[in-house]
Amino acid sequence: MPLQLEAPGFDLPLTLTSGQFFRYYQDEDNYLLVTDGRVITVRQERSKLLFDGTDEQHLRRLFQLVPEHDLATQRLMKDPVLSAIIPRYTGLRVMRINLHETILGFICSSASNIPKIRMNLHLLSQLHGTQVQEHWLLPAPGKALDHAIVTKAKTGYRAKYLVETNRLLTRKLLTQLQTADYPTSHALLCELPGIGPKIADCICLFSLGHGEAFPVDVHILRAMRHLFSRARLTNEARAKAFAQKRWGKDAGIAQQFIFQWARDERSRLI
DNA sequence: GTCCAGGGAGCAG
DNA sequence: CTGCTCCATGGA
Numbered sequence: 691m692p693l694q695l696e697a698p699g700f701d702l703p704l705t706l707t708s709g710q711f712f713r714y715y716q717d718e719d720n721y722l723l724v725t726d727g728r729v730i731t732v733r734q735e736r737s738k739l740l741f742d743g744t745d746e747q748h749l750r751r752l753f754q755l756v757p758e759h760d761l762a763t764q765r766l767m768k769d770p771v772l773s774a775i776i777p778r779y780t781g782l783r784v785m786r787i788n789l790h791e792t793i794l795g796f797i798c799s800s801a802s803n804i805p806k807i808r809m810n811l812h813l814l815s816q817l818h819g820t821q822v823q824e825h826w827l828l829p830a831p832g833k834a835l836d837h838a839i840v841t842k843a844k845t846g847y848r849a850k851y852l853v854e855t856n857r858l859l860t861r862k863l864l865t866q867l868q869t870a871d872y873p874t875s876h877a878l879l880c881e882l883p884g885i886g887p888k889i890a891d892c893i894c895l896f897s898l899g900h901g902e903a904f905p906v907d908v909h910i911l912r913a914m915r916h917l918f919s920r921a922r923l924t925n926e927a928r929a930k931a932f933a934q935k936r937w938g939k940d941a942g943i944a945q946q947f948i949f950q951w952a953r954d955e956r957s958r959l960i
Numbered sequence: 961g962t963c964c965a966g967g968g969a970g971c972a973g
Numbered sequence: 974c975t976g977c978t979c980c981a982t983g984g985a
Contacts, residue, residue, distance in 0.1 A: 709966060796966075796967095797968095799965090800965095800980095801966095801967055801982095802965055802966080802982080802983090803964085803984080804966075805984080806984085844983080845981080845982090846980075847980040847982090848967095848968095848980090848981080884967090884968065886969085887968095888966075889966085889967070889968080892966070907966040908964090908965080908966080908967095909965095909966070910966080925975080949966075953966095
């Protein structure tokens with residue numbers, strides 16, 4: 691007997707598959723999510739979410755089903771460039787995902803792709819995590835990871851980063867990251883092995899709720915050059931500065947729409 | 961076989 | 974500070 695939640699203007703499959711969150715499994719219209727120590731089942735019927743394994747408050751936070759997100763999207767619609775892109779992806783939202791899970795996930799993301807990241811986290815959980823119901827959680831923060839086991843999760847050269855960063859991720863540091871402002875969190879994250887400016891921005895955006903975070907990967911850089919004056923956007927840092935000046939604290943949401951558009955149009959972009 | 965993927969670390973200039 | 978190479982690995 692699933693619980694229900696009205697979520698007008700939300701697109702569950704679009705959001706889940708948009709490269710923010712990796713620990714989901716699809717079966718027809720049903721999605722199984724393993725996050726925050728829980729196993730959640732959820733599906734969407736029209737504007738309604740039918741779910742089990744958690745409460746409404748948790749799901750609203752996870753999918754950011756809050757008025758502020760809609761207001762930010764409305765503000766972005768006033769941008770003449772974005773107003774042509776956003777309507778293609780109605781219902782796409784920037785999530786608010788567990789911090790430790792997001793850190794491990796995006797360490798795996800470097801020079802990889804979304805299906806492989808999902809496989810890495812699935813294997814890492816199964817080989818080295820803790821069981822909940824019939825599924826597996828990622829190893830806990832602070833836990834000493836075995837490099838050989840992390841390598842068996844096919845994480846490649848990222849294994850040493852996962853081992854060392856997980857050792858450094860004490861409760862104290864996680865709390866620090868969660869309470870600091872954007873520049874402080876970004877700087878602290880960049881001190882961790884395997885985390886540079888781009889991955890730090892992904893964590894700031896998808897977990898810490900810093901709206902001004904603007905991760906620039908190869909897709910975003912190509913798309914920005916195509917959509918805006920390509921001359922000034924010579925590197926990632928300049929594309930990020932351009933975005934933050936143009937969209938302020940809505941930049942992160944803008945990024946997610948541009949990312950989705952860039953993936954769809956990648957063959958047409960240079 | 962070759963190329964690319966939600967990059968970062970290390971190093972040369 | 975900017976630009977280059979190397980790092981494992983799966984999939985196209």
